[in-house]
Structures are given as C-alpha cells and as structure tokens.
Amino acid sequence: MVTLADVARLSATSRSTASRALNNDARISRATTDRVRLVADALGYRPNLAARSLSTGRSGIIGLILPTGQLTGDPYGAQLVGAVTTRAALGDHATMLWLSHREPSGAVHEVLRNGLVDGLVISIVAQDDPWVNDLLDGPLPCALIGRHTGRDDVSYASIDNILSTRALMAHVLEEGYRRIAMIRGPIGNADSDERYAMYAEALGGPEAVDANLVTVGAFDYDSGYRCAKSLLRSDADCIVAANDHMALGAVDAILDSGLSIPGDVAVTGWDDMREISRATIGLTTVRHDVEAVGREATSILLEMLAGAAGPIQRTLPTSLVVRESTQRQHVPVAVGGG
Amino acid sequence: MVTLADVARLSATSRSTASRALNNDARISRATTDRVRLVADALGYRPNLAARSLSTGRSGIIGLILPTGQLTGDPYGAQLVGAVTTRAALGDHATMLWLSHREPSGAVHEVLRNGLVDGLVISIVAQDDPWVNDLLDGPLPCALIGRHTGRDDVSYASIDNILSTRALMAHVLEEGYRRIAMIRGPIGNADSDERYAMYAEALGGPEAVDANLVTVGAFDYDSGYRCAKSLLRSDADCIVAANDHMALGAVDAILDSGLSIPGDVAVTGWDDMREISRATIGLTTVRHDVEAVGREATSILLEMLAGAAGPIQRTLPTSLVVRESTQRQHVPVAVGGG
DNA sequence: CCTCATCGTGAGAGCGCTCTCACCACGAGG
DNA sequence: CCTCGTGGTGAGAGCGCTCTCACGATGAGG
Numbered sequence: 033m034v035t036l037a038d039v040a041r042l043s044a045t046s047r048s049t050a051s052r053a054l055n056n057d058a059r060i061s062r063a064t065t066d067r068v069r070l071v072a073d074a075l076g077y078r079p080n081l082a083a084r085s086l087s088t089g090r091s092g093i094i095g096l097i098l099p100t101g102q103l104t105g106d107p108y109g110a111q112l113v114g115a116v117t118t119r120a121a122l123g124d125h126a127t128m129l130w131l132s133h134r135e136p137s138g139a140v141h142e143v144l145r146n147g148l149v150d151g152l153v154i155s156i157v158a159q160d161d162p163w164v165n166d167l168l169d170g171p172l173p174c175a176l177i178g179r180h181t182g183r184d185d186v187s188y189a190s191i192d193n194i195l196s197t198r199a200l201m202a203h204v205l206e207e208g209y210r211r212i213a214m215i216r217g218p219i220g221n222a223d224s225d226e227r228y229a230m231y232a233e234a235l236g237g238p239e240a241v242d243a244n245l246v247t248v249g250a251f252d253y254d255s256g257y258r259c260a261k262s263l264l265r266s267d268a269d270c271i272v273a274a275n276d277h278m279a280l281g282a283v284d285a286i287l288d289s290g291l292s293i294p295g296d297v298a299v300t301g302w303d304d305m306r307e308i309s310r311a312t313i314g315l316t317t318v319r320h321d322v323e324a325v326g327r328e329a330t331s332i333l334l335e336m337l338a339g340a341a342g343p344i345q346r347t348l349p350t351s352l353v354v355r356e357s358t359q360r361q362h363v364p365v366a367v368g369g370g
Numbered sequence: 371m372v373t374l375a376d377v378a379r380l381s382a383t384s385r386s387t388a389s390r391a392l393n394n395d396a397r398i399s400r401a402t403t404d405r406v407r408l409v410a411d412a413l414g415y416r417p418n419l420a421a422r423s424l425s426t427g428r429s430g431i432i433g434l435i436l437p438t439g440q441l442t443g444d445p446y447g448a449q450l451v452g453a454v455t456t457r458a459a460l461g462d463h464a465t466m467l468w469l470s471h472r473e474p475s476g477a478v479h480e481v482l483r484n485g486l487v488d489g490l491v492i493s494i495v496a497q498d499d500p501w502v503n504d505l506l507d508g509p510l511p512c513a514l515i516g517r518h519t520g521r522d523d524v525s526y527a528s529i530d531n532i533l534s535t536r537a538l539m540a541h542v543l544e545e546g547y548r549r550i551a552m553i554r555g556p557i558g559n560a561d562s563d564e565r566y567a568m569y570a571e572a573l574g575g576p577e578a579v580d581a582n583l584v585t586v587g588a589f590d591y592d593s594g595y596r597c598a599k600s601l602l603r604s605d606a607d608c609i610v611a612a613n614d615h616m617a618l619g620a621v622d623a624i625l626d627s628g629l630s631i632p633g634d635v636a637v638t639g640w641d642d643m644r645e646i647s648r649a650t651i652g653l654t655t656v657r658h659d660v661e662a663v664g665r666e667a668t669s670i671l672l673e674m675l676a677g678a679a680g681p682i683q684r685t686l687p688t689s690l691v692v693r694e695s696t697q698r699q700h701v702p703v704a705v706g707g708g
Numbered sequence: 709c710c711t712c713a714t715c716g717t718g719a720g721a722g723c724g725c726t727c728t729c730a731c732c733a734c735g736a737g738g
Numbered sequence: 739c740c741t742c743g744t745g746g747t748g749a750g751a752g753c754g755c756t757c758t759c760a761c762g763a764t765g766a767g768g
C-alpha cells in the first residue's frame with residue numbers, strides 16, 4: 033500500500049507538507065503542490081480513510097435509513113437512494129444504506145455511535161417508531177425526508193402538503209362534488225396528518241367533516257380498495273386518496289361496484305406515479321419530485337456537517353395534475369401521461 | 371466519547387486486557403472478562419471503527435455494487451439489497467451500497483482502494499463493462515451475483531440456468547409446440563447466454579436453430595413487445611422469453627395481434643415475479659430465489675474474508691412453474707399465484 | 709543594519725485501537 | 739531447591755493521517 037510517507041519521500045517534502053498539498057492548503061507554494069500531486073498521481077496514492085477518519089473525527093460517510101418497505105414495489109425508494117447517493121458524492125461523501133426492517137435498536141444503534149457515519153438522512157413511514165426520536169436526540173446530525181409529526185426542532189426536506197391539498201380540494205369543489213370523502217394515510221404520519229388537516233380545512237374545519245366520509249388506509253392498494261368500498265356505502269361522490277396506490281384500489285373498488293369514474297364518483301391520488309397514471313383511468317393527482325426531496329435532504333445534512341446551525345427546513349413545491357378521474361363536467365381528455 | 375482507555379481504567383486493567391476481554395480472547399480469565407464487559411456496558415462503550423480498522427487493516431464493511439437499473443421498477447434489486455445486508459450483519463459486517471450509474475471508474479474506484487471496504491458483492495447486467503474486470507483483478511475479494519461470461523476464475527453465486535432451461539424446453543416440447551422462438555437477453559450477459567445455449571441444445575444444437583425465431587431483447591417490457599411482434603411474423607407458436615418483463619411484453623403483443631394464449635401462441639418467462647404472475651394470464655416461468663442468491667454470494671465473500679481460498683462457486687436450484695400460458699392441451703386452470 | 713511580519717515548511721504528537729513481546733506468579737517435575 | 743511450562747496480564751509500538759507549534763528564509767520598514 034502506498035502511503036503519504038511514500039509520496040512525501042518521493043516528492044522531497046515532509047508528510048505534513050504532502051498532506052497539505054493534497055488537501056488544497058493555500059499556504060503551500062504552487063510549485064510544491066504541483067510536485068506532490070504529480071508524485072501522488074504517479075504512485076496511484078489513495079488516502080486511507082480509516083486513518084483520516086481517526087485523525088479528523090470525520091469519516092466522510094453519511095448514513096441513509098430507509099424502511100424496507102420503501103424499496104419494494106414502487107421505484108420511490110430506489111429514486112431516493114439514487115438521489116441521496118448522487119448528491120452526497122457531489123459533496124465528497126459516500127453513502128451507507130441501512131434498511132430499518134431489523135430492529136434499529138440493534139443494527140442501527142450499533143453503527144451509529146461508533147463514528148462510522150458523520151450524519152444521517154432518514155426516511156420514515158411509521159413516524160411513531162421510538163428509535164426515530166432516539167436518533168434525532170442522539171449525537172449525530174440528522175436530516176429527515178418528510179416531516180416528523182410533533183417535532184419542529186428537526187431538519188427536514190418535505191413536499192408541500194398544505195398548498196397542494198388546498199389546490200386539490202379547490203379543484204374538486206369547483207367541479208361540483210359535494211360528498212367528498214377521504215382515504216387518509218396512517219395517523220401519526222406527518223404527510224398523512226397534514227393532508228387530512230387541509231382536507232378538513234377546505235370543508236370548513238374539522239367539525240364540518242362527516243365522519244362517515246373519512247377512512248384510514250395504510251398507503252397500499254388493498255386498504256385503498258377496502259376503504260373505498262366502505263365510502264361508497266356512505267354515498268361519497270368523490271374519493272380523495274392520500275396516495276396513488278390507495279387511489280388505484282379505490283378505482284378498482286368503484287368499477288367493481290358497477291359505478292363509473294368520474295360520472296358517478298371521482299377519485300384523486302397523490303404522488304403521480306408513472307405506472308399508475310398509465311392505468312385504467314387517468315388519475316388526478318399531485319405531482320412532486322421524489323429525487324428533489326432526497327437531494328435537498330442530503331444537501332441540508334451536508335450543510336449541517338459544514339457547520340450550519342439550527343434546524344434547516346425546506347419545503348418543495350408540488351403541482352396539481354388534473355386528469356379524467358375528476359372531470360365530470362367536461363369531455364374526458366387525455367391530459368397527463370408523464 | 372468513551373474510549374477503551376476509560377473502560378480499562380474503571381475495570382482496573384490495562385487497555386490490552388480490556389481489548390482482549392471485549393474480543394473474546396480465551397487467554398483472559400473469566401473474572402476479568404466479566405468485569406470488563408460490565409464496565410463497558412455501563413459506560414455504553416462502542417469501539418471506534420476507524421481506529422480498529424486502522425489497526426487491523428479490516429473495516430468490517432463490505433461493498434455492494436448494483437446497477438441503478440436494478441433498483442427501479444421491480445423488487446428484484448430491493449430484495450437483493452435486503453438479503454445481502456441481512457447476511458452481512460449476521461457475519462458482523464456492515465454493507466455499503468454503490469449504484470453503478472455513475473462511471474464506476476470515478477466513484478467506485480475512489481472508495482475501493484482506500485481501505486474502506488474489505489470486499490465486494492457485485493451484481494452485474496452489462497457484463498462487458500470494463501470496470502467489472504478491473505474490480506475482479508483488483509486487490510479486493512469479490513463475489514459475483516450471477517455468473518460472469520468468460521471468466522471461470524471468480525467466485526459467484528448463481529441460479530441454475532442449465533437445468534431450468536432444459537426443464538422448460540422439455541415442457542414446451544412435450545406440450546407439442548414446434549416453432550419455438552426465443553426472446554433472449556443481451557448478448558454477453560451470462561444468464562442470457564446460458565439460457566440461449568440450452569434453448570439451442572434442446573432444439574438439437576446451434577445449427578438446428580432457425581435464426582428467424584431468435585431475437586435479442588434488453589430484459590424490459592418494451593423490447594419484449596417489439597421482439598414478439600417480429601417473432602409472430604415468423605409464425606412462432608411458442609415464445610420463450612428470457613425474463614418475465616419481456617414475457618409480459620410478448621403477452622401484450624400477442625393479444626394485440628388478435629391471437630390467443632396459449633391457443634395460438636404459448637409464452638414462457640423467467641423469474642416468477644409476483645406482479646407479473648398476477649397479470650392477465652398465468653405465466654409459465656422459472657422460479658428462483660433472489661434472496662437466496664444474494665445471501666449465498668454474501669456468505670461466499672465472508673468466507674473468503676475469513677481466509678477460504680480459491681474461487682468459490684455455487685449454483686442454486688430453480689423450479690419450473692407451469693401455468694396456463696403453455697397448456698394448450700389442457701383446460702386452462704389457475705395453478706399459480708405465488 | 710536591525711527588527712519584524714509573512715510565507716512556506718518540518719517535526720512530532722495524537723487520534724483509539726490491536727497485537728507482539730515481555731513479564732510475573734504459580735505449580736509441577738527433576 | 740531450582741528449572742521450566744503455563745495461564746494471565748501489562749507495556750508500548752504502530753496503523754496512516756492531520757494539525758499545532760515552531761522554525762528558517764525572505765523582504766519591507768525604521
């Protein structure tokens with residue numbers, strides 16, 4: 033293995049100088065820097081990260097914690113991984129992935145407190161997981177993907193649930209729907225809670241909401257189907273689902289009941305997933321940029337690592353995509369598709 | 371930060387002894403070991419991995435290299451990641467994920483030669499990527515997921531393409547199909563090459579193959595569709611696709627052409643992916659255990675790290691799953707589903 | 709001509725761990 | 739009683755890097 037000492041010897045300087053030259057220290061003269069660089073290249077020198085890490089207390093590695101579920105089924109998780117990895121590499125950090133299906137108390141904690149990673153990007157689903165708070169209160173800088181219910185003191189990058197839900201609700205109200213039901217996501221999940229809150233706001237506040245028109249799903253196809261069946265019994269004429277998976281379930285439930293979309297019942301989703309937009313019916317949904325969120329969360333973490341103070345919180349814009357599933361008044365037109 | 375020195379002091383021993391006690395060294399007396407352990411637990415001591423790594427030359431981290439494409443669309447990549455991570459953790463190793471969409475010459479090489487990872491598990495698609503050979507010939511132990519065309523000197527875990535293809539071909543021949551076409555995968559990909567070779571063998575050898583009945587796809591839906599359209603013009607009565615994605619494309623192409631399955635044309639796939647088995651028609655396919663392959667490749671790497679010599683190569687069994695898409699002679703029955 | 713910044717460089721400690729080597733105490737064997 | 743083996747422990751070097759501190763050379767200002 034070629035070490036810094038080798039480089040120093042062959043470029044006729046000290047290890048100190050060689051180290052500085054390779055790390056862009058302005059104090060080193062141009063001539064020396066060039067010479068050291070040349071030798072390092074020639075030798076194929078690679079700094080040993082363990083040694084550097086031991087010396088600086090920094091490893092140059094960030095951890096990405098992802099619920100296992102996010103990596104199966106849809107490309108969401110994969111996009112996230114790609115975005116985080118790419119952004120981290122851009123900032124000279126490597127990324128280490130943890131899947132949180134094993135008790136994080138074991139695996140995660142193990143590696144979190146031993147100095148392997150400098151910080152964490154965390155994507156959560158079940159927001160009441162106790163270990164999330166453990167991590168947030170731990171010694172490592174953390175940036176969340178999505179908001180965390182009940183905590184305003186943490187850094188995160190999130191999509192804008194407030195404005196997007198307002199726009200969505202305004203749209204269906206304008207289309208003339210009146211018994212607007214919701215298949216919300218799990219209670220305690222921040223995205224889910226926020227979307228529900230704005231749904232309620234649009235209808236005139238929580239007390240104005242008809243309890244029969246609200247069901248709780250689990251962000252998957254099956255719960256969407258089940259919830260929709262129940263909502264149809266309550267005479268819903270529009271079903272607002274908190275994501276596209278559940279919306280697709282709702283679509284199938286409606287069609288299976290012999291009703292038409294949007295003639296009898298309208299449906300909306302969330303996420304604008306490609307495969308689902310392509311499905312049976314063009315789905316009115318909210319488009320947001322998964323990769324941008326991952327990128328932004330990573331940027332936030334890197335900023336914190338560079339010394340930026342306080343919780344950094346950023347909300348990314350979304351856009352309403354109107355397709356046939358809510359356009360009762362018009363001739364159905366293929367608007368979307370991508 | 372609590373260091374080994376702290377533990378040693380509070381348990382009234384030396385750093386050397388404390389280190390040995392925590393690492394299960396048999397030379398240390400029971401009493402001392404227990405005492406050290408107790409103190410370590412009480413202090414919440416975590417060994418600093420960078421220091422250990424610097425000292426031992428081992429990091430306890432393995433790298434997993436995955437083509438970006440494998441993480442999008444289907445759960446294949448996610449299952450792989452899960453299996454590798456889990457198996458590695460079992461062997462006290464953490465896993466670091468690299469996606470190879472960036473030129474690996476940059477990112478990968480960067481981190482490979484600096485002592486961060488002890489070894490690599492590599493999953494490849496385009497097997498002619500030059501960097502794969504660079505890695506295989508590099509200083510790090512590597513275990514491949516799937517075979518690598520043209521190299522017998524490397525360690526791998528692979529599914530059995532030979533026996534599975536024989537069984538599959540025997541099945542369709544027995545069903546009475548005679549113009550059996552193939553949508554093979556990319557040339558140079560070992561799985562793809564092997565499957566084609568056995569397809570040819572079953573028909574009486576390479577020279578017995580009708581060139582009009584062989585097309586080259588890219589393992590995705592679109593190429594499956596396109597290839598099938600062309601094969602139908604050559605009067606194929608059975609289309610053997612090298613994976614389920616392409617098989618699904620073929621199914622749609624056949625139906626779009628106004629033909630029936632398996633009445634007019636039979637179709638077979640590979641992989642037995644859940645979503646696809648659920649699709650329009652029950653697909654005869656080859657089931658193999660993705661997670662087992664990932665697990666096995668990781669085991670192999672860990673064995674090599676533990677000192678096992680020579681290339682370790684293991685082939686995992688597959689099973690033929692017969693569903694309606696090839697059963698012309700019988701009344702279609704719902705056989706599969708999982 | 710001397711003082712004093714300024715710039716560029718070198719010496720060496722230290723990061724936290726492992727591991728070789730040396731040591732001590734004790735009991736068995738001669 | 740001395741030697742030797744053995745089980746248990748300690749001292750200390752070393753892993754490869756960074757960074758503080760100190761130093762020498764150079765040039766400007768008095």
